[in-house]
Amino acid sequence: MSVHISSNKLNVTIWITLMCLTVITAWVATVDLGPFNTVVALAIATFKALLVVLFFMHVKYASEKLTKVIIISSVFWLLLLLILSLADYSTRGNVRIM
Amino acid sequence: MSDSPAGVVHGTAEHHGPELRHHFATVEQQRDSAALGMWLFLATEIMFFGGLFCAYLIYRLWYFNEFAVGSRSLNLLMGAANTVVLICSSLTVAMGVRAAQLGKRKLLVVLLLLTLVFGLVFLGVKGVEWHEKWEKHHIPGASFNASDLARENPQQPIDQNHEQIYFSLYFVMTGVHALHMVIGIWLFAVLTWYAWKGRYTPEYHTPIELGGLYWHFVDVVWIYLFPLLYLIDRRH
Numbered sequence: 262m263s264v265h266i267s268s269n270k271l272n273v274t275i276w277i278t279l280m281c282l283t284v285i286t287a288w289v290a291t292v293d294l295g296p297f298n299t300v301v302a303l304a305i306a307t308f309k310a311l312l313v314v315l316f317f318m319h320v321k322y323a324s325e326k327l328t329k330v331i332i333i334s335s336v337f338w339l340l341l342l343l344i345l346s347l348a349d350y351s352t353r354g355n356v357r358i359m
Numbered sequence: 360m361s362d363s364p365a366g367v368v369h370g371t372a373e374h375h376g377p378e379l380r381h382h383f384a385t386v387e388q389q390r391d392s393a394a395l396g397m398w399l400f401l402a403t404e405i406m407f408f409g410g411l412f413c414a415y416l417i418y419r420l421w422y423f424n425e426f427a428v429g430s431r432s433l434n435l436l437m438g439a440a441n442t443v444v445l446i447c448s449s450l451t452v453a454m455g456v457r458a459a460q461l462g463k464r465k466l467l468v469v470l471l472l473l474t475l476v477f478g479l480v481f482l483g484v485k486g487v488e489w490h491e492k493w494e495k496h497h498i499p500g501a502s503f504n505a506s507d508l509a510r511e512n513p514q515q516p517i518d519q520n521h522e523q524i525y526f527s528l529y530f531v532m533t534g535v536h537a538l539h540m541v542i543g544i545w546l547f548a549v550l551t552w553y554a555w556k557g558r559y560t561p562e563y564h565t566p567i568e569l570g571g572l573y574w575h576f577v578d579v580v581w582i583y584l585f586p587l588l589y590l591i592d593r594r595h
Contacts, residue, residue, distance in 0.1 A: 266457055266460045266461065267453065267456075267457055269454060269457065272450060272453045272454055272457070273450070275450075275453075276446065276447070276449075276450040279446045279449075280443060280446060283439060283442045283443060283446065283585075284439075286585075286586055286590065287435065287439045287590070290586070290590035290593040290594075291593050291594065292594070293594040298590075298592070298594065299591075302586035302587075302590050303586065305586070306582050306583050306585075306586050306587075309582045310579045310582050310583065313449060313575050313578060313579050313582070314575070314579065316453075317449055317452070317453045317571075317575045318571075318572055318575045318576075323394075324387070324391065325391040325394065325395060327395055328391070328394060328395050328398050331395070331398045331399055331402055332398060332402075334402075335401075335402035335405045335406070336405070338405075338406065338409075339405055339406065339409045342406075342409050342410070342413055343409070343412065343413055343416060346413050346416070346417060347416055347417065347420070350417045350420060350421070351420050355421065356420050356421060
């Protein structure tokens, strides 16, 4: 994965996008979207994280498939941890959603 | 190695530098192995932070009012500024990796120094924020007192003990993240020193790349921490 050299134009484009998304996420939090405030905030954060991982961390250009297997499987285990835990704790009758 | 391609002769008198150790067949194989090992380490980091995020999500579901009130008491401007600082540092790291790949030693040193400055600014802002919490008695423990928050938010009644849970998670998550920043700064200080000494060449700059992966990972953690801690409920 080291052979790929990112152009500075790409690096700066990603940086500007990340900066804009930071401003948008801070602004949109002050707008009342009901339960969708959290959804929008997490969607923007995930998009930002994807930009960093794919372009700054060169995963988009990774030649070694094993690297991608490790990344995808660790995200899978993380989601397993979060989703199964929340499925349990949010259905015990003591949580009102929003 | 048994899987070495035919024709590669090992054990010759030829000198093997850090750009190709004798147990690797090719430079590409060595680089991919190093990156793979780094990603395995980052996978354990994902699970490490994942446990904290899981605890956060469960308590946020249970004690939403306390989390919303605690989140509003954080300084939005400082949190956003620190996000900007970290994104800028990620840019200097990405450009630094490029400089190392192209063998531009002075540019690499400058970019690494800039990264160090951004990292220190982040910690400085974090320190100011923590100090404010200290003065307001918002640090969990014997002198914790969130009655000021209860007065300011009559529309969302809060329980003092549940409020402490929010601030406990706030301090543990930002604290562990800041610890990673401290380690990153130490790491990059070492990288800067070796870069200055001219150790990294277009053929061999794996430490710069792996350090970069670590730095970007810590940035990604903050990209999630910022909305989850600062932006829970800013509508009121």
